[in-house]
Amino acid sequence: MTEFATRVEDVSISGIREVFEAAGEDAINLGIGQPDFPTPDHVRQAAIEAIESGQVDAYTSNKGISQLREAIATKYDRDYGIEVDPEHTMATSGGSEALHLALEAHVDPGQEVIFPDPGFVSYDALTRFAGGTPKPLSLREDLTLDPAAVEEAITDETAAFIVNSPSNPTGAVQSEADMREFARIADEHDVLCISDEVYEHIVFEGEHHSPLKFAETDNVIVVSACSKTYSMTGWRLGWLVGSGDRIDRMVRIHQYAQACASAPAQFAAEAALTGPQDPVDEMVAAFEERRDVVVDGLVDAGLEVPTPSGAFYAMPKVPDGWCEEVLDRGVVVVPGDAFGANGAGYARLSYATSMEDLKDALEIMDDATSAVR
Ligand SMILES: Cc1ncc(COP(=O)(O)O)c(C=O)c1O
Structure with a gap:
């Protein structure tokens, strides 16, 4: 065998x-x-209508239908005042695929990836699949990730660090000041910050902040999804936001591994993002x-x-x-x-x-x- x-x-x-x-x-x-x-019912209905009108019988463009990419870009402006070009987005099969693409496209064998420990289980596994070396980092007493600790852990071998707020498994939310620091670190050290924001709308105190807003280079990539916000874990629809060059590299992998995200889920996601919240x-x-x-x-x-x-x-x-x-x-x-x-x-x-x-x-x-x- x-x-x-x-x-x-x-x-x-x-x-x-x-x-x-x-x-x-x-x-x-x-x-x-x-x-x-x-x-939500209107999201289900959008998928049903897309199916019944024959819009989902074929592959979509690799990066996703243009209406969804527009909706993703608009969402960042509406929610956080971040201007995003729809060309700098792509639809993926859940946040999971988005994380996979981000790591596959940026980590060379032997390079290090820093992430929170305790942290979401995929970070370690996906780093290994990409041939990288996991660098788990312990958290502050309040279970948030300390930017100073991330900066100290960066070496010449570091390809990326992952920030996850709100966090699975801790429920901790990083402050705006932390997110500004993560963006500065990505800029100054020229390493990639992968910001996993799949729980972005489930915040009870304060607000969600994305390092994307504060970065001056293209060194921040955002991973998010409909899964948790709209209770759509079974639909498998997520997305990536990053520079044109980075999206171009990630779509190369996505094109061969997935072709495109599920078409009915893309129509559902557009309704989720643009419909009543x-x-x-x-x-x-x-x-x-x-x-x-x-x-x-x-x-x-x-x-x-x-x-x-x-x-x-x-x-x-x-x-x-x-x-x-x-x-x-x-x-x-x-x-x-x-x-x-x-x-x-x-x-x-x-x-x-x-x-x-x-x-x-x-x-x-x-x-x-x-x-x-
Ligand atoms: C922190 C975090 N990131 C990403 C994911 C993956 O989300 P999806 O279901 O959209 O693939 C999860 C799912 O549990 C998660 O907790």
């Missing part, structure tokens, strides 16, 4: 799956990384209410947890054996070390689940905490 390539042998399946598989059928699942709301506001309000209940419940249980300002995750510090105890009692949480070595001693809880389940889970977690202390 043909041997498997080293680059896949070196990467294992995400630890999150293992937890799901260990859980019983009746378990309350706080391990899930997707909103528990339906995709109230479903997003309603979802964010529900997440905020749950966030407060979860944080209060964890603090009452005697756990230390920085209050997450965004996304739909909380990351408390937990005693040894806590995750196993909680799982035995029927609540699925993800052990922090699934997100990097520095995640050890933490757990990631997703509150993208009903308030009723959250309240039951908090009681169970309270009992489990007393049992392991």
Whole structure:
């Protein structure tokens, strides 16, 4: 039999799956990384109309339909006052493909990629697939990424650093001052800043800021998606924003690996970006209410947890054996070390689940905490 390539042998399946598989059928699942709301109706209708009118039977342009690229560009001006040329955008199969393209197109074998630890599981794996060397960086006490630490970690071998705000798994949101610093570092050190903004609209305190706004060179690339904002994880639609040259290089890979993002999803995404945004506001309000209940419940249980300002995750510090105890009692949480070595001693809880389940889970977690202390 043909041997498997080293680059896949070196990467294992995400630890999150293992937890799901260990859980019983009746378990309350706080391990899930997707909103528990339906995709807004007008978005579904746009896809249905595109299908019925025969607009999705053929490949689209590699970079995506022009209406969607216009909608992406307009969104940055509307939301953040950032002028983006539609030519500097491309549609991808989710934020996941966008991250993959950004790394494949910019990282040479042996080059280093700096990213937060704990951080989203794909950063390490996709860096390895690109032949790069992962450089996980520990976080501040409040679980944000420190620009000074990033700057210190940069070497001649550094190709890129990844910033993710709001963050999976911590829910932390980087300040405007941090984002300005990330842009300055990308400019001054001539390294790429990949800003993963898939949770950009799920912010409870303060605002989302993109380093794209502050960069003076073309060294910032933005990755985002419809997945979390519009509860569209199954549609597989994301995008990239970057200079014409960078988009040109990334589309070379996309052209051969994907041809184009799914056409029905592109029409749906255009409707999501240009249509009413109230479903997003309603979802964010529900997440905020749950966030407060979860944080209060964890603090009452005697756990230390920085209050997450965004996304739909909380990351408390937990005693040894806590995750196993909680799982035995029927609540699925993800052990922090699934997100990097520095995640050890933490757990990631997703509150993208009903308030009723959250309240039951908090009681169970309270009992489990007393049992392991
Ligand atoms: C931080 C982060 N980036 C990117 C992604 C990928 O998003 P998508 O579902 O659009 O591929 C996720 C999904 O969980 C995520 O949490």
